[in-house]
Amino acid sequence: MKIKAYKYALLLTGSLLLNAPTWATDFQTGMLVNTCAGCHGPDGVSTGPASPTIAGMAEESFVESMLAFKSDERPSTIMGRIARGYTDAEINQMAGYFKTLTFQRAVQPFDADKAKRGKNLHKKHCEKCHIEGGRKDEDGSSILAGQWQAYLEASFEDFQSGGRSMPKKMKKRMKKMVKQGGDTAIEDVIHYYTSQQK
Amino acid sequence: MTQLNRRHFLKLSAGAAAASSLTLPHFAHAGTQKVVIIGGGVGGATAARYLKIADPAVEVILVEPKKTYHTCFMSNEVLSGERKMESISFGYDNIAKMGVKVIHSAAKAIDATKKVVTLVDESSVAYDRLIVSPGIDFKWEDLEGYDAEVAKKIPHAWQAGEQTKTLRKQLEEMKDGGTVIIGVTPPNNSFRCPPGPYERTGLIASYLKHHKPKSKVLVLDAKEKFSKQGLFVAGWKDRYGYGTDNSMIDWVPASKEGKIVAVNAADNTVVAGELEDSHKGDVINIIPPQKAGKIAFIAGLTDKTGWCPVNKKTFESTIHKDIYVIGDASIASKMPKSGYSANSQAKVCAVAVISSLKGTEMVVPSYVNTCYSAIDSDYGISVAAVYRYSDADNMIMPVKGAGGLSPADASAADRKREIGYAHSWFNNVTKDIFG
Numbered sequence: 235m236k237i238k239a240y241k242y243a244l245l246l247t248g249s250l251l252l253n254a255p256t257w258a259t260d261f262q263t264g265m266l267v268n269t270c271a272g273c274h275g276p277d278g279v280s281t282g283p284a285s286p287t288i289a290g291m292a293e294e295s296f297v298e299s300m301l302a303f304k305s306d307e308r309p310s311t312i313m314g315r316i317a318r319g320y321t322d323a324e325i326n327q328m329a330g331y332f333k334t335l336t337f338q339r340a341v342q343p344f345d346a347d348k349a350k351r352g353k354n355l356h357k358k359h360c361e362k363c364h365i366e367g368g369r370k371d372e373d374g375s376s377i378l379a380g381q382w383q384a385y386l387e388a389s390f391e392d393f394q395s396g397g398r399s400m401p402k403k404m405k406k407r408m409k410k411m412v413k414q415g416g417d418t419a420i421e422d423v424i425h426y427y428t429s430q431q432k
Numbered sequence: 433m434t435q436l437n438r439r440h441f442l443k444l445s446a447g448a449a450a451a452s453s454l455t456l457p458h459f460a461h462a463g464t465q466k467v468v469i470i471g472g473g474v475g476g477a478t479a480a481r482y483l484k485i486a487d488p489a490v491e492v493i494l495v496e497p498k499k500t501y502h503t504c505f506m507s508n509e510v511l512s513g514e515r516k517m518e519s520i521s522f523g524y525d526n527i528a529k530m531g532v533k534v535i536h537s538a539a540k541a542i543d544a545t546k547k548v549v550t551l552v553d554e555s556s557v558a559y560d561r562l563i564v565s566p567g568i569d570f571k572w573e574d575l576e577g578y579d580a581e582v583a584k585k586i587p588h589a590w591q592a593g594e595q596t597k598t599l600r601k602q603l604e605e606m607k608d609g610g611t612v613i614i615g616v617t618p619p620n621n622s623f624r625c626p627p628g629p630y631e632r633t634g635l636i637a638s639y640l641k642h643h644k645p646k647s648k649v650l651v652l653d654a655k656e657k658f659s660k661q662g663l664f665v666a667g668w669k670d671r672y673g674y675g676t677d678n679s680m681i682d683w684v685p686a687s688k689e690g691k692i693v694a695v696n697a698a699d700n701t702v703v704a705g706e707l708e709d710s711h712k713g714d715v716i717n718i719i720p721p722q723k724a725g726k727i728a729f730i731a732g733l734t735d736k737t738g739w740c741p742v743n744k745k746t747f748e749s750t751i752h753k754d755i756y757v758i759g760d761a762s763i764a765s766k767m768p769k770s771g772y773s774a775n776s777q778a779k780v781c782a783v784a785v786i787s788s789l790k791g792t793e794m795v796v797p798s799y800v801n802t803c804y805s806a807i808d809s810d811y812g813i814s815v816a817a818v819y820r821y822s823d824a825d826n827m828i829m830p831v832k833g834a835g836g837l838s839p840a841d842a843s844a845a846d847r848k849r850e851i852g853y854a855h856s857w858f859n860n861v862t863k864d865i866f867g
Contacts, residue, residue, distance in 0.1 A: 256485055257485075258485055261486070261783050261786075261787065262795040262796065264486070264783065265779075265783065265795055265796065265797055266798050268482075268798075269776065269779075269798050269799070269800040271861075271864045272772055272775060272800065272857060272860060272861040273802070273856060273857050273860055275860040275863060275864070276860075276863055280856060280859075280860055281859040281863050282856060283852060283855060283856060283859070284849070284852030284855070284856045285856035285857070285860060311838065311842070311846050311849050311850050311853060312802065312850070312853060315816045315834060315835050316800070316816055316818060316834070316835070317834075318818075318831070318834035318835075319800070319818020319819075319831040319834035320831075320834075382856075384852050388849060391845070
């Protein structure tokens with residue numbers, strides 16, 4: 235009997251695991267997260283060209299971003315206006331959902347030479363926090379590898395202009411990277427991130 | 433069982449319990465439950481997909497005559513030449529792959545008592561729940577000299593497809609120095625895509641600026657003001673000299689004789705205002721007054737406004753039980769009639785329909801809408817809202833302090849970014865709708 239129940243449990247769980255996680259077992263969460271799909275894509279995977287993929291974001295990154303958008307501490311064209319429509323509790327609920335989804339790297343054009351230079355720059359200046367070539371979202375670092383180019387460009391622009399604040403360490407490292415890597419340093423690292431498509 | 437196995441087992445059981453709360457109720461029903469959807473536009477197609485995600489066991493039948501759907505949104509970029517028709521064309525293969533039965537036919541009657549839809553070929557389809565998403569129809573009767581036949585020559589292009597192609601072709605063939613008349617004839621914002629005519633104005637001006645710079649766009653409007661007016665006007669000033677003697681755009685409201693009262697196809701003129709001034713256009717585009725799609729009237733789902741009243745928490749008709757109306761045809765105030773509204777409403781409705789079939793309580797709904805408008809190829813603006821249901825007055829209310837318009841003082845960089853996000857919205861929402 236116990237074995238039977240175990241098998242049944244395995245069967246059901248297995249089928250859930252095989253498919254992409256959906257909101258279908260929890261309509262209340264579904265209601266909220268489905269409002270993101272129009273701009274960020276079904277299952278949080280954006281088809282681009284500019285809205286970022288939000289699938290697989292760490293809870294911390296998601297919540298921090300949304301709260302910063304809400305307060306306009308982080309500049310945006312539209313995200314602040316949308317973020318203010320949700321309570322902090324709802325944002326937490328959404329974060330708990332999107333972290334379970336799989337980030338899918340965007341297929342987009344990139345320049346191999348720039349990506350090569352960018353890889354070296356990344357290793358030297360960014361890898362310490364944006365680990366595994368920017369593929370892993372740890373401590374709110376967000377996933378950079380395979381994110382859409384236009385979004386990465388906009389993010390760098392905002393960091394560079396000072397419109398978007400960054401941790402002291404990051405500011406120092408970025409400055410150093412630009413100093414050592416020259417005018418194309420930022421473009422190069424962006425191409426490194428967009429070159430990662432698998 | 434070892435310690436590890438036991439823990440594993442407990443974890444799995446918890447997973448199974450969560451899953452079974454969803455899947456087990458199906459076994460309780462004798463037969464398969466059936467949801468029929470009339471209309472494979474934004475609302476209907478989204479509903480089909482979301483019903484299948486929410487409960488793959490429910491049989492979903494989508495009735496849509498066309499094999500290819502053209503989105504109205506982004507069709508203005510086809511008019512300006514920036515976008516090809518193919519990019520706004522969508523089929524139903526991906527929806528069918530999810531297990532939705534797609535019937536390429538049209539509904540001609542609904543029996544709300546027997547719960548049966550009759551198709552034009554006289555075949556019938558029974559339903560447990562019916563979703564009606566018929567989009568818009570035109571009130572030809574409200575505009576003298578304009579009907580479906582005249583529209584072949586003087587297009588509305590307010591249902592995309594052939595109409596879009598016709599208007600684009602006319603713009604391409606027009607001589608430099610010509611006048612394009614855009615007649616906005618709905619008397620209020622109760623029509624599909626309220627900012628659409630003004631996006632069209634700017635994008636046609638953009639095309640003319642680059643290809644036929646001596647030409648002009650004359651907008652004759654039955655209204656006094658329009659959606660996102662401040663932002664549109666600022667953009668027109670920035671790009672098309674609006675307000676100067678050399679303006680490529682002239683907008684004439686009702687109080688300045690802008691209300692079109694008749695269309696004369698024979699000599700390509702429109703008659704406007706109380707003084708009945710005649711305006712000759714080299715290309716004329718008429719956006720007619722609108723009402724819910726035909727089947728909504730046949731089935732008695734409309735009220736005196738010409739649209740369908742619904743319980744806005746579920747989109748169930750307040751007239752007929754077990755029939756739901758979404759998209760442009762529904763009265764979903766305060767959401768505007770937009771493609772994104774229809775997409776959002778369909779998701780709420782899909783959950784409501786599945787909950788109703790399961791006999792469970794409908795959860796608290798959440799709705800969203802963003803309308804992007806392009807003023808030029810690198811100049812975008814938007815209006816957005818997140819909505820909640822208000823039980824007291826059955827209204828869908830925008831969350832206070834959220835949403836609203838793009839800032840009036842946004843930088844050129846941000847205006848350009850909004851175009852990128854508008855295109856991202858288009859790519860993602862169409863994936864969300866058609867799979």
